[in-house]
Amino acid sequence: MATPNTISRKSDLSAGEYKWGFVTEVEEDFAPKGLSEDIVRLISAKKDEPEWLLEWRLRSYNHWVKMAKTQGEPTWAKIRYPTIDYNDIYYYAAPKSSQGKAPESLDDVDPEMLATFEKLGIPLQEREKLAGVAIDAVFDSVSVATTYTKQLGELGIIFCSFSEAVKNHPDLVQKYLGSVVPYSDNFFATLNSAVFSDGSFAYIPPGVRCPMELMTYFRMNAEGTGQFERTLIIADKGAYVSYLEGCTAPFRKTSQLHAAVVELVALEDAEIKYSTIQNWFPGTKEGEGGVYNFVTKRGICRGANSKISWTQVETGSAITWKYPSVILQGDNSVGEFYSVALTNNYQQADTGTKMIHIGKNTKSTIVAKGISAGHGQNTYRGQVKIMPSAENATNHTQCDSLLVGDKCGAHTVPYIEVRNPTARLEHEASTSKVSDDQLFYLRSRGLSEEEAHHMIITGWTRDVIKELPFEFAMEASQLLKVSLEGAVG
Amino acid sequence: MLQVTDLHASVIGAGDTEILKGLSLTIEAGEVHAIMGPNGSGKSTLANVLLGRPDYVVNSGTVEFDGENILQMFPEQRALRGMFLAFQYPAEVPGVRPWQFLKAALDARRNFAGEEPMSVRDFTKLFDDKVKAVGIDPDLVKRSLNEGFSGGEKKRHEMLQLEILEPRLAILDETDSGLDVDALRIVAEGVNNLRSPDRAFLIVTHYQRLLNYVEPDAVHILIDGKIVETGGPELALKVEKSGYEQYATAAAG
Ligand SMILES: Nc1ncnc2c1ncn2[C@@H]1O[C@H](COP(=O)(O)OP(=O)(O)OP(=O)(O)O)[C@@H](O)[C@H]1O
Ligand SMILES: [Mg+2]
Secondary structure, three states, X not given: OOOOOOOOOOOOOOOOOOOOOOOOOOOEEEOOOOOOHHHHHHHHHHOOOOHHHHHHHHHHHHHHHHHHHOOOOOOOOOOOOOOOOOOOOEOOEEEHHHOOOOXXXXXXXXXXXHHHHHHOOOOOOOXXXXXXXXXXXXXXXXXXXXXOHHHHHHOOOEEEEHHHHHHHOHHHHHHHOOOOOOOOOOHHHHHHHHHOOOOEEEEEOOOOEOOOEEEEEEEOOOOOEOEOOEEEEEEOOOOEEEEEEEXXXXXXXXXXXXOOEEEEEEOOOOEEEEEEEEOOOOOOOOOOOEEEEEEEEEEEEOOOOOEEEEEEEEOOOOEEEEOOEEEEOOOOOEEEEEEEEEEOXXXXXXXXXXXXXXXXXXXXXXXXXXXXXXXXXXXXXXXXXXXXXXXXXXXEEEEEEEEEOOOOEEEEEEEEEEOOOOOEXXXXXXXXXXXXXXXXXXXXXXXXXXXXXXXXXXXXXXHHHOOOOHHHHHHHHHHHHHHHOOOOO | OEEEEEEEEEEOOOOOOEEEEEEEEEEOOOOEEEEEOOOXXXXXXXXHHHHOOOOEEEEEEEEEEOOEEOOOOOHHHHHHOOXXXXXXXXXXXXXXXXXXXXXXXXXXXXXXXXXXXXXXXHHHXXXXXXXXXXXXXXXXXXXXXXXXXXXHHHHHHHHHHHHHHOOOEEEEEOOOOOOOHHHHHHHHHHHHHHOOOOOEEEEEOOOOHHHHHOOOOEEXXXXXXXXXXXXXXXXXXXXXXXXXXXXXXXXXX
């Protein structure tokens, strides 16, 4: 049999190694462990928040306490994890040097922080900062720096940390906070509304096309902390913005909770393109540790002819529970969801989208690709809802699963609710494996088994990857490769 | 260049039945050999075994390429040493563009030879020229590898790869089947242009007509997993006229 023994395969590749797993040694300020009204007050006080925001947090907290007593965490998703002790989590951790506040200028930023982000490929210094991408760098509970704020400011674009927005643009925050994801929305969103720490805020004024990518890079560092950030993006009439989110966390054997909320608002003729490369620590190969990514993301196409497009590449986290959705309220508005979710080793992902059609001639597109390898479990869960008012709504859903190996699983759970007879919906689904024919074809041309797998898999995800901003498409493809190491070959 | 001795092979999933039952074949550099034989006689199996397809099992016998035993090598290791197979049924690979695929394949070979990857510019020129040469519609190569290609388009696309990769031993598995006259000429020209003292071809075909354009040094008749007769070009004419019936007893014995 043609088995190898003269020339061995590339086994020195440390399989599945998570390269972003380092820890930054920095003194951090913690609020005491556990969750109580006092903790909520403390977080709010640290940030010098106005009274209305504290009240909103407290309302959320009280609602959450009620939820925790009655229904508890949502249980409908196909994920398994040990009970979370919400009193064993730090709800606030910030580098001491930051004093919980965003720095006035880069000179005030702790060099240790700059070095951390540099190491993650996110240089913040004036000289080295990425061209064409404005970055808000968030470290545990605070934003440590935001680049290009001045240039963007000249166009009237506001891009800053959430805390700064609360200080400098309270009217905008108060008007839109919770307008898409109400504080009572779901267990994790409600928890976030009570204790959210920082995050990004963007406002694009009428008629302005944001000339660069806006990016938030989330870094979880401290052990035993939860990360609860809040992102709010508003595209005013006729505005356009492309926003990107990246995230990593150190290698730790205990799990970490990440419960973020993202709200997008697109007014008339506005467009928001939101891309995520989610690379939280996925846990060890044996399934220890890793981030629980329980996130609520929702956008509303409030005005006519507006458009919101979600693109996500989810390779990280031990568990992903996430359904970026669009409420298509304005007539002729468009919602899109492009997703690649990869689960390897013992990762679990239950992810998908909701498209809620309210306006006339609204149109939604869903392209969801799930890759399962190792013992990974991957579920697509999607809802398309056509309300009675949504004359001539259309939806196209395409949902593909790829299995690598035979110990993993792929599941598809579509919910469809049509309350207007003029709606047109199409649904396509497929499950496939990387075929021996494909592998042999590529290998017979000189590509290694690993390269062949990678080429086949990135090809298979092409329809999603091509939706990413050009600079990040390459990174996403590399990430898929690294995440599959050890699963193929 | 290629020396196959008493090769016995079977296919995983096809039971214990051997498909190649003691096949021997020697091809020297510079030569063109043709293999003919009835459907199911083992021609494609031979081609797959030579390239090391993992689900084909060699039970006994040897295969040497340039004096090196290659049976323990992965397909890619054989490819990097200069072997190439134009597939009878090329696989479809969604989302992978021919340009990207061929660039990776060529760079793998260059890397193996200790050379730098070809620049995007040079490769694009080479690619465009060859696309024209093998008569492929330029729009075709903007699609995914083999996806939705017609039978003939797939064969031309195999020829495109052959011409770009310039292997030292090219095995063509019925590349001339299902081709129109123009395409047949393109295959023949491709082979003739590449024919050189340090390169060899093994052409699997059902039709004598290709051999009108490409003159083989030897023609082998493969029946039931064995080569039962070897001769010159006239042998192809003979089987085309009187079929394989005449060999029925030879194979049984
Ligand atoms: N993967 C496989 N699984 C089961 N049987 C197989 C497989 N591959 C080949 N065989 C069997 O091996 C025998 C030889 O097949 P092969 O494809 O080599 O024939 P061939 O000479 O190329 O025929 P054709 O002229 O039709 O292309 C056939 O009986 C075929 O059914
Ligand atoms: Mg055949």
